[in-house]
Amino acid sequence: MATTDGLEDIVAAHSSICELDGKQGRLLYYGVDIHDLARYSSFEETAYLLWHGVLPTRVQLEDFTYQLQANRALPPAIMHLMQLMPKTATPMDVLRTSVSALSSFDPDAGDNTRAANVRRSIRLTALFPTIVAAWDRIRNGKEPVEPLAGENHATNFLYMLNGEMPDAYNAHVLDTALILHADHELNASTFAARVTAATLASMYAAITSAIGALSGALHGGANEQVIRMLMKIGEVDKAEAYIVGALERKERIMGFGHRVYRTDDPRATHLRQMSEELGKRTGDSRWYEMSRIVEASVKEHKGLYANVDFYSASVYYMLGVPIDLDTPIFACSRISGWTAHVLEQFGNNRLIRPRAEYVGPKDVKYVPLEERE
Ligand SMILES: CC(C)(COP(=O)(O)OP(=O)(O)OC[C@H]1O[C@@H](n2cnc3c(N)ncnc32)[C@H](O)[C@@H]1OP(=O)(O)O)[C@@H](O)C(=O)NCCC(=O)NCCS
Numbered sequence: 001m002a003t004t005d006g007l008e009d010i011v012a013a014h015s016s017i018c019e020l021d022g023k024q025g026r027l028l029y030y031g032v033d034i035h036d037l038a039r040y041s042s043f044e045e046t047a048y049l050l051w052h053g054v055l056p057t058r059v060q061l062e063d064f065t066y067q068l069q070a071n072r073a074l075p076p077a078i079m080h081l082m083q084l085m086p087k088t089a090t091p092m093d094v095l096r097t098s099v100s101a102l103s104s105f106d107p108d109a110g111d112n113t114r115a116a117n118v119r120r121s122i123r124l125t126a127l128f129p130t131i132v133a134a135w136d137r138i139r140n141g142k143e144p145v146e147p148l149a150g151e152n153h154a155t156n157f158l159y160m161l162n163g164e165m166p167d168a169y170n171a172h173v174l175d176t177a178l179i180l181h182a183d184h185e186l187n188a189s190t191f192a193a194r195v196t197a198a199t200l201a202s203m204y205a206a207i208t209s210a211i212g213a214l215s216g217a218l219h220g221g222a223n224e225q226v227i228r229m230l231m232k233i234g235e236v237d238k239a240e241a242y243i244v245g246a247l248e249r250k251e252r253i254m255g256f257g258h259r260v261y262r263t264d265d266p267r268a269t270h271l272r273q274m275s276e277e278l279g280k281r282t283g284d285s286r287w288y289e290m291s292r293i294v295e296a297s298v299k300e301h302k303g304l305y306a307n308v309d310f311y312s313a314s315v316y317y318m319l320g321v322p323i324d325l326d327t328p329i330f331a332c333s334r335i336s337g338w339t340a341h342v343l344e345q346f347g348n349n350r351l352i353r354p355r356a357e358y359v360g361p362k363d364v365k366y367v368p369l370e371e372r373e
Pocket of ligand 1: 006217218219220222251252253254255256257258259260302304307308309
């Protein structure tokens with residue numbers, strides 16, 4: 001039996017959603033290059049592409065955008081549930097718990113047709129930003145802000161978070177970040193979602209699994225750790241020495257390395273540019289400049305490239321997003337990819353059940369309890 005710890009390079013599904021070439025640094029959703037999506041598309045259009053396999057017509061996009069906007073309000077019981085949670089609860093835990101609880105308020109309960117699961121995908125994608133923004137306000141003793149009816153996903157999120165309309169450029173930056181994070185083939189959280197869906201558990205169960213998997217520092221949790229590291233470094237001219245020291249101590253530098261990419265992560269290209277531009281606009285280029293030195297040092301001393309989480313950290317920080325919302329924002333985007341994969345899994349399902357190579361003790365005699373020492 002071939003054994004690969006971490007399932008490295010194991011192909012575990014046929015999928016039409018995301019093509020990922022780690023050697024060339026190419027990423028495509030249903031054949032459309034991520035660079036084109038980042039430059040010309042919107043999160044709404046990208047989510048439609050992931051669920052339907054083609055870019056929408058103008059009419060389809062308008063209808064789809066309307067459906068997302070119409071599903072932004074949380075059931076009051078979920079808002080109440082959040083109010084009962086300790087203010088110290090991490091936003092990812094609150095998101096996971098709220099999504100799990102949402103399954104009990106499903107208007108399509110008992111219906112596992114594709115149409116019902118597309119409606120669930122829309123509802124979940126519409127609700128993620130409402131949950132994340134509401135939790136940030138609740139934990140800070142503020143009233144949650146009602147979602148806007150007529151704005152795009154990114155604008156509405158920043159509005160609900162801060163209680164005021166965001167700067168148009170900031171909303172555009174967040175929209176682009178949401179496009180870049182929307183899907184990434186069989187990453188750990190998407191795999192978790194598909195494994196759960198493959199047992200014919202519900203969409204909610206699958207997404208709850210995915211949120212749990214995303215929260216870890218080796219996956220979506222890395223972006224939060226990146227900004228914490230930049231804060232620890234503090235000054236541009238301390239960055240290189242910090243990285244050299246951390247690598248000598250055999251520490252992992254968050255935001256670097258990838259299981260699949262052996263070259264530049266194409267998503268990092270756009271995030272790097274936005275980090276630079278935000279530095280100019282805010283008049284504080286420290287985070288971008290520090291990031292550039294960290295990137296060069298990790299490349300020089302360890303040969304690793306920045307991944308999607310590295311520059312998203314300084315981008316979100318300069319957008320004024322609280323640090324521990326970095327990973328929930330990742331989730332607000334990746335919910336589109338998770339649900340696309342669950343739809344695909346349900347469409348051609350087989351239980352996912354790999355094997356383990358047994359390396360434990362053999363032929364151990366059962367000793368009765370009273371004879372054990
Ligand atoms: C993403 C990640 C988990 C992929 O890991 P992987 O494919 O399992 O690779 P491994 O953990 O086996 O690491 C292989 C080697 O690279 C090193 N390495 C990998 N990522 C590293 C990092 N970020 N910093 C320092 N060293 C790293 C490992 O220490 C190991 O070195 P060794 O062979 O000298 O022991 C890993 O690169 C990582 O931990 N990155 C930081 C977390 C992160 O940014 N996650 C978000 C990914 S999008």
